[in-house]
Amino acid sequence: MSVEMLKVALIGNPNTGKTSVFNHLTGLNQQVGNYPGITVEKKIGYCKLTRHRKAKIIDLPGTYSLNASSLDESVVIELLMNKNGDDFPDVAIVVSDVENLKRNLLLFTQIKELEIPTILVINMSDRMKRKGISIDIPVLEKELNTKIALVSSRTKNGIDSIKTLLQDYKNISSEACLDTSLIDVTYFDRLKKAFPNQSLYKLWLVITQDVNFGKIDKKPMKDETSFSFATKSNSELKRLQQKETIARYKFINDTLKKGYVVDKSKATDLRSVLDKVLTHKVFGYVIFFGVLLLIFQAIFDWSSVPMDFIDSSFASLGDWVRHTLPGGVFTDLLVDGIIAGLGGIVIFIPQIAFLFLFISVLEESGYMSRVVFLMDRIMRRFGLSGKSVVPLISGTACAIPAIMATRNIESWKERLITILVTPFTTCSARLPVYAILIALVIPDQRILGVFNAQGLTLMFLYLLGFAAAIISAYILNKVLKIKSKSYFVVEMPNYKLPMFKNVFINVFEKTKAFLIDAGKIILAISIVLWFLASYGPGKEFSDAENIVKSEVVNQELSTLELDDKIASYKLEHSYIGIVGKTIEPVIKPLGYDWKIGIALVTSFAAREVFVGTLATIYSVGSAGEEEGTIKQKMAAEVYPNGEKIFTLASGISLLLFYAFAMQCMATLAIVKKETNSWKWPMIQLFGMTAIAYVVALISFQFLK
């Protein structure tokens, strides 16, 4: 007997614990992708209900209502309105927060009006006692014409009741809670006459939305009749929308009076005390600075043991493969290209996992929203919106989702400035570059007996990224002559202990994305680089052995020294060597040799490619039988005169170059997409590269 697949849309306001419910229902059985045509994240998970029935659960972006004001929100509406769509749900689950039920029910009543069977999940029930809340479920079920699951995603209480309700979804009502047409009977009557086959509420939503819905097409409806959408002006439509919202809240208030009681005398509230401290104009910043310090210390201190282990394991693996397989070019490719390239990816997993662990804990606990509020005071002075803080903070993970997160900034000028400056914030792709360079040139010692100098350098680079972003924003705000208005609203969720499962899934997904998505690119580039470094044109390359032997005929060299000289000569005359040598005059003033130049060029694809490139180049350029670690190979690199290549001056110069340069093709592509023009990504590319070059030049010339 075949398995029936039930399509379920999981919807809710932000901060209602929707993702926790999704994680509990689906576990690790999740797929993350994008909605077609746009880069809004689409999460799908599967949940087994019975032997013959499974649920395909789509976790939709958080939305406050069906009156979309951003692209993320329009995704929800598009999916719910497109009956012919692949993901149109058989049943919808609206997740609400027990403390904010009134606000959350606005969305619920709107979805009910779309005539989709809808289950109401009231989450965070474990807080009811502490907050003095009591709920009469049967009364609410009757008034809202639905089935309710009282759930605590923290204790997992009630999760099974959602599954039970899903099994019985055919008995869930799809009738609306209230009738929107009552807000203007005449207008809705005309609509009904003009489109007798369409759902009135769907029509109303299409007419009143400000954003582009993609698949929903107004044209056929326009062609059906002479009815004009312009029968009401925009301001009249806005007034009707307000009337609708008031009617909904009246219904919600009346309903909650019957089945929802809050006894404030029983409530014990720690939130206001914590808010006062964490958003204090002095202590708030001190605490935030302390949290950042802790994160960067931990990234270096805690990850050093697993990183050393991974590094030496790959070195041993390379050694083993070289000695086990028959000698030849493919074995060389395996050892110097593939294993060295893979080592350059896997080694950074501990640091990336720690970074996302901390970011997840801060988000889950509710502290991140306080940081947004706190930083708004600073942001305003630099011509940014308070909402710009979210992209700037998410930029520490990756600039691409961060730039997409600017979509909720209403003012075009503020949005454009945020898009242009976000790539300055230190993304996780810079972390491998920073980590290896810091470990090479900054001594591993304690400052004041407590702080690790390497951790402090890393923190400085992160702060430098933020500083560069807000200073550039200030300049752009003065330079760009675009008129616009803006306002700032941020929701402060309740504080809660981070849930292990959510944090784990987030860290797992992000680390996996780095390992798989970035890893594939790094591996492919490593293979191509190995080829370009192992083959070359002309006699200089093919006759390298004889040329070197004739040059050193009068010197007494050991076999290993001679092999090293031949390998080095071959690399210099290989395809990649020719490219590196060509750009060397431009980068020499920054303290870089032609090998670093190659890494700069290849890392334009993605910054983290830098380390893999050097690992491959140094492996090819060495004839040593024993495989050293990446760090050892880089530390051993010298100029022909014996001077070290990676010194404090060249290391700092490189760190600063990567702090400012726009080394990411994918980010440029997303900026082009978001601004709908090549003008802004080109300004970004040349502007940031120029800043990076000048800063790196000054620092090297000053420190050498």
Next chain:
Amino acid sequence: MINTQEILVYITVLLAVAFLVKKYFYKPKKTSKSCGKDNCGCH
């Protein structure tokens, strides 16, 4: 004469180049369901 190891190298390098070309230069064709330049007439 090209030996087995060299053939394996060329295959691996070709696969890597093909992957990078697909990743950075290949644009998938839009499906009939998606909107064209006219935004489906929504504006």
